[in-house]
Amino acid sequence: MRLFIAEKSELAQAVVEGLGGGERKGGIYYCANDDRVVPCRGHLLELMEPHDYDPELEKWSLAPLPWSALPWKKKPVADTADLLKNIIGQLGQASSVVHVGDPDDEGQLIVDEILEYARYTGPVQRLLINDNNVKVVQRSLTNMRDNRELAGLSASAEARSVGDLLYGVNITRAYTLVAQAKGYDGVLHVGRVQTPILGMVERRCRENAHHKSAFYYLVNGKFAIGNIVFPARYQTTDTDPVDDKKRLVDKDSADAIVAAIGGQEASIESAATKAKQTPAPLPYNLIKLQSDASRLFGLMPDRVLAITQDLRVKHKLITYNRSDCQFLNDEQHADAPEVLAAVAGTCPQFKPLVDKADPTFKSRAFDSSKTSAHHGIVPTGAVVPFADLNKDEQRIYMLIARAYIAQFWPVQRYDQTTVVVAVGERRFAVKSNITTDAGWRQLYQAEQAAGEDGDDDDDALSTDLRGLTTGATGRCEGGERKDMKTKPLPLYTISTLLEDLTRVAKYVREERLRKILIERDKGKEGEHGGIGTPATRDAIIKNLFERGWLETQGKHVVTTRKASEFYDVLPNTARYPDMTALWQEQQTVIAKGERTAQSFVEELVTWLGAEIERVKSQGLNIKVNTQPCPVCGGPMARRQGDHGFFWACLDREGCKTIARDKDGRPVPKEEVSVSALHHCMACGKGLIRRAGSATVKGQRPRPPWWSCSGYPTCKQRYSDKDGKPDFSTGRASS
16 A cells, blocks of 8 residues: 655645545545555644653753753644554555655645654555646656655754754743743743744834934926926936935035026936836735735735635635745636636626636746746636635735736836936936836736835836937926935835845845845745744734733834843843854755754754853843832732732742732832730631721722631631621631
């Protein structure tokens, strides 16, 4: 029996079709020649965490750090434990295995770790598929490789996974415990990807707040050449007072130019018109879809992921939704008539657009050489009544469908005229774009009207300058100075933050490492040295919000006060994405078989040990509100419990003093006196009158009451009546 283990159900179904079909029983596809196909649901195994090795490690302490767990171990993911058990049972019957993970390092690891966990030792072949088209699958089935040839890919993903766990556990615990020793109340979560993203937002907030505006000046001339009147902008020279962007910075110089050109003869030094075209935007990948959904509808990334998951799994209306690619395979072009018809059937308002589409037109999106482990997110041939989709599902489906329809509309065509005007020794320039065929842009008219999707060149005029010719003369009717002010980089929005995560290489401080990240994404449309993956970025951003590091101010994403203070205590290794670039360099070496995952992890543990020792000896300069303990004089920190705020001494091994909170300060423990007149009816010891207090915010103060001085042996309590114990209310209290 030959067992095909696929990473997910779509791959399994594609393999079954490639094998000629099969019958599904108990989650297994039974095909001809005793071939069986079983789908996974992503990773069925996960790394064991500290408490899995030793329950005592559930308690956080600096003593066992750095925690390494070498060799690392894995355990079944709870939700899919039955599926893993089923696959292992099939492996026991298999004479050979075919690995059908996605053709990337993570896909390689997903199946390899199952084989290792099950201790399977039989022959394993590797089936590489990045297109589920049946003809492509059948061709791939005749060209399988020995799985051992790709062992480096699996080791690379393993190294990254183990490294992320060890980095997160050790640095988070070390920083948190050192901060808590100073009175900090909370957890300082640190992650290789999460924390540099926080750093990006914090630096943007600081740059925006501390920006000092400077003035610069634009000079525009108004020209009349023949019957055409148009503006053009002054072009600065080396002798002009300019800034590093060659902008005029001297007001008097700008005024002098305006005064000199009015009423003067002007001539066209050059005028050239070129026919240009703009292709339709590529189909969506997940990051582009999340960005547009945030910009247009205000949807958070994790919400968009959930919507696409339902569109794919529940409604079967779109292809794989976690894709990082925007291109499609060449073979998918043949599906165009069926998919376009399905779009019109599902979304009737798109039928007029589908009717004008040409399914024989092949856009730049259809290029198998540019697809990765996945292809762009596009509609399927399934049809679902539009009313069966909720509002957000309708919105996201329409975005995906429109981008697909655009692939079969003509390119946008326009004439671009570039003109240089001379007034004496001064030069002025202008461009104009005149649309000759709107093409696919007609599908985006609403967004263009709202200013969401402008022309490629925002400085281009809509005035038709095609009638201007070189050598033509006229006059300058005047000029004007336009005062401009430099602006800071704008605060992030969800959309712009997502876009920036695809190009964080520009924030890497070391040039060599920056190039490594860029090289990794070479050939990927929409990725230019990014951090995280389309499948993880939304969860990371969600965590940053839920943990109180990020918040929104209107449409902008900003850091919280505690995040800003935390940023100041972090080393640059955590603030910047350099570590991701450094790890990428090492993973490339591991993938080539020139280094083992074990050696990478051992080196990381050594670095973690040094960083933990540094933090233990130098501490963290984190701001904490503390007050002196009334008993030992040491620091007390304010905490919040079930009944409001209280103060706790930070000497948890010795003093352990607890004090009530009043106006943000600890209240010393009240002096108590044992009554000589009033005795407990249960044990005969003197009673103590207790002052009442408000225990929960918003409730009325609790009245005074009496307790036995023999507590905790005797737990008798009495109500207070006119300053005396009411013995009729006595009760034992536990």
